[in-house]
Amino acid sequence: MEHKTSSYRTFGYFINEILKPSVEELFSDINKKYLPSSIVDLSHLYKLLPAYNVQFGVAGEYIVVADVNHYRSDMDCFVPLIEQFHKIYGFYPKYLVADAGYGSYNNYIYCEQKGMEKYMKFPMFKKESTDKKYRDDPFRTVNFKIDEDGISTIINSIA
Incomplete structure (x- = not known):
């Protein structure tokens, strides 16, 4: 071919x-x-x-940026890739679409600081949105009850 x-x-x-x-x-x-x-x-x-981890940034059907680094996780490769984009083009992308592998608090904050609109799912998005048993598990810290003093607790009857 x-x-x-x-x-x-x-x-x-x-x-x-x-x-x-x-x-x-x-x-x-x-x-x-x-x-x-x-x-x-x-x-x-x-x-x-x-x-090494090879990352490509695509706009339309074209590869606009590529980066190779030593991080094992895509999450850690996000900022260096976007900084490489900025170094080449002189601006940050306005709209950024990435899969859940890139979703982290640090990456969300980074996007906010650079004025980028982000479309990234968080790493457990599918499980939390489709698995009712997992989502409503009373032993997950996000489901702990918060009392009037602002202290989160597990209900005694469950523990």
């Missing part, structure tokens, strides 16, 4: 020329540091040691 569009060439260039060498270097460094060949030679297994 031939891909002649400029967006494919740009993306292919990014993956093959920019990203690949740095990822291979990263794995090589990990192997040298944590798995010295004097102990055991596991260089053929470097793909089993993920130590």
